């Protein structure tokens with residue numbers, strides 16, 4: 001098909017899709033230059049469709065899109081990366097779906113997101129490469145890096161009250177205020193939660209270190225669950241404020257509630273407990289805690 005002036009070519013990752021009418025699909029895609037887009041793939045549910053196989057969730061594709069009044073129309077689509085290893089692993093699929101939902105929740109249409117685009121592709125490739133032991137930590141790293149690039153990073157280094165350096169003691173995390181307060185400032189505030197020096201250290205490490213510097217890092221299961229918990233409560237707080245993706249917030253809040261109902265105190269939880277939380281191996285040469 002000849003490229004017309006009212007068509008554009010773009011790379012995209014399929015964030016999600018839903019059926020539309022008898023044979024079509026509406027896709028939410030993420031692009032480096034146009035941000036998030038809702039596009040229609042006409043006839044893509046017909047078994048004869050040549051586009052069908054290229055428009056699976058998480059696929060990294062090159063597409064030609066024709067502008068239209070409602071949804072722009074995908075007229076060509078070719079897979080660049082299909083992440084086939086990832087697709088054979090249910091845990092990896094759920095992690096990929098989760099990071100795609102986060103991108104969907106935080107980004108808007110028609111903004112440029114080159115850094116987030118690179119971050120998303122990087123994490124999909126890592127999940128595809130299949131280092132299961134590190135996959136939960138990778139998702140935590142993705143959460144913090146996404147928050148950082150979208151301008152919602154929690155303050156983890158200086159007290160939000162007095163501005164002093166946070167010391168390796170028990171401080172206070174204040175989700176609504178967007179970060180951590182020192183013991184003196186946080187003690188009398190409503191709505192804060194204690195954050196241990198160990199958890200804060202790991203959050204800082206995840207925040208300022210590239211993933212290549214985190215490979216092989218091992219964290220106790222109880223610590224990993226605590227890190228996951230504080231990050232997910234923070235994400236819920238930020239997303240609720242933005243009044244977006246209420247279904248996603250609801251499910252995220254449910255996972256927070258489910259986990260908190262099974263989390264035990266740190267000491268007992270370390271003794272080989274299994275939960276639906278992160279399964280990060282504890283036997284390792286390197287520890288962050």
Ligand SMILES: [Zn+2]
Nearest residue numbers: 159162182185
């Ligand atoms: Zn302070």
